[in-house]
């Protein structure tokens with residue numbers, strides 16, 4: 001049962017919907033939750049987005065055209081749910097203003113410097129604009145390829161490549177300055 | 186090509202998304218450019234930072250919320266019946282005046298029904314005060 005491929009899992013759901021869907025849920029729940037959590041930075045919102053994601057998956061399962069793309073299909077649904085919540089929390093104008101700006105907000109450095117590097121990295125990630133945050137999450141945590149990230153986000157592969165580069169560069173610079181600041185104390 | 190362009194390629198390199206020809210040119214540049222070597226080190230460090238983090242886990246309560254309503258067998262193919270269960274789990278908001286009216290109707294109905302059942306003669310006596318309650322409600 002554990003060794004089913006995504007394609008086999010899709011076939012199973014067609015035959016035995018109840019157990020098949022439960023299998024799909026357990027296979028993806030932590031990944032979908034982690035993705036939503038990292039995007040939304042809020043446990044309850046992440047839980048709501050995850051619940052809605054699986055509801056939509058169940059409801060629109062017939063719309064999955066290619067069983068091999070189950071993973072990207074799931075993440076694209078999760079992305080829609082997470083961004084719906086993001087838009088509710090923050091107006092669209094604020095999310096989309098200054099397209100070239102990588103950072104969503106400036107972090108209060110003083111409160112960060114005392115912490116561990118892992119926490120600083122998380123804080124840094126959370127300060128990135130959602131468009132940059134999501135490509136890093138999908139690449140570094142979900143290990144999706146550029147073409148898969150492009151399918152999830154609806155962007156072109158070259159846009160994904162460019163966004164990853166910008167996000168990494170900005171994070172590298174910010175991390176350096178934060179860690180230097182911390183070490184000087 | 187500028188270092189900026191090479192840096193974008195470095196980012197693609199660590200993702201295994203760089204073509205062989207590009208990789209060759211990039212390595213040739215890396216052997217001569219300190220700035221780009223530093224950039225490579227920086228993205229590799231960032232990658233290991235991400236690797237060290239404990240992933241957030243979906244809470245246990247979610248299992249019940251999703252599976253209880255989602256994995257009940259459908260009565261017919263394409264039937265949306267299991268979704269109706271979900272309605273009760275969602276928060277339903279009713280405007281205050283509607284809620285108040287519903288409460289009054291319930292109370293009044295109960296009084297009327299009770300009085301009808303016990304003694305039909307007291308119908309008028311018991312319904313009048315109910316009208317007064319409705320009038321006093323803000």
Ligand SMILES: [Zn+2]
Pocket residue numbers: 187188191214218219220221222
């Ligand atoms: Zn260079």
